[in-house]
Amino acid sequence: MSNTEINLKSLIGDNTREEFLKLLKSRTPFISHGNTEALKDLISLPFFDSVESLAACWRDTVDVFNSKIADEISKTSISPEDALNEYRNGSCILFNDVNRIIPDFDMWNQKIRREIGFSELTYVRNLVYATPAGKGNAPHFDQNFNFVIQLEGTKKWWLAKNKTINNPMTRHVIGHPADDELGSYTTKEFPESFPEDCTEYILEPGSILFVPRGVWHMTEAVTDAVSFNFTFTPPTWIDIATIALRAKLSHSEKWRESAIIDNKGSHNSEFNKLLNGLSADVENWKSVDFLDITEHQEK
Ligand SMILES: [Fe+2]
Incomplete structure (x- = not known):
């Protein structure tokens, strides 16, 4: 060629x-x-x-x-x-x-x-x-x-x-x-x-x-x-965000717990705690934090 x-x-x-x-x-x-x-x-x-x-x-x-x-x-x-x-x-x-x-x-x-x-x-x-x-x-x-x-x-x-x-x-x-x-x-x-x-x-x-x-x-x-x-x-922004989010959350033992669903009980309050922690964290997120995870991996 x-x-x-x-x-x-x-x-x-x-x-x-x-x-x-x-x-x-x-x-x-x-x-x-x-x-x-x-x-x-x-x-x-x-x-x-x-x-x-x-x-x-x-x-x-x-x-x-x-x-x-x-x-x-x-x-x-x-x-x-x-x-x-x-x-x-x-x-x-x-x-x-x-x-x-x-x-x-x-x-x-x-x-x-x-x-x-x-x-x-x-x-x-x-x-x-x-x-x-x-x-x-x-x-x-x-x-x-x-x-x-x-x-x-x-x-x-x-x-x-x-x-x-x-x-x-x-x-x-x-x-x-x-x-x-x-x-x-x-x-x-x-x-x-x-x-x-x-x-x-x-x-x-x-x-x-x-x-x-x-x-x-x-x-x-x-x-x-x-x-x-x-x-x-x-990928859409949805894909980038969810893939990077998964990678971030996987560092937390609490987030890695197996989900047990009960509509009113303590398991849901644990999940609520995790979500509250996440929403507090979201304010500090920048696109670069996500893109560092999904991009620049090529050798
Ligand atoms: Fe087509």
């Missing part, structure tokens, strides 16, 4: 990091085309020559989407050979966590993650979707941020603002039940069909589409199409 750098700049084009962060925070998608040269090291991997070469190198199962549901909520994991047959017969297939087999991907993933400013606790992975002409993904949103790079063929994407919930912590597919936690903090009803005020994006080889967290999207391949995703699932 040559040393053409794949970094944040390769994905955000003319935007500066600050401009990109504004787009990310305001959940604004963007597309750029003609990035074949900037992504040469990625696109020219022999691995990506064709779906056949990808399947031939693959030493794991491949996910095949149920064509009626057209989403990862209904998929089976089968051998690469069987997946290739399913693809030829019109099913979408997914090579998950491609970064496990190409170490450079993890190097790029972590570099881009640091450049964006996502926590070390971010789950970063790469996915390759092979979608036969006329097929695509059912309308949904994800809890993660995606850079979608079109490798082969033409694919249409439709994106729409999510007017039901901001910053969802799990994904949701239109027409399917929301998970319990998502349902608990979402006060409006989810739409029953894809929002009409959407924007269409057409991806050709070398196109990069940024799909922010929570934005509704659905797809359809115009021709047989292969795409590569950089997928970032950063």
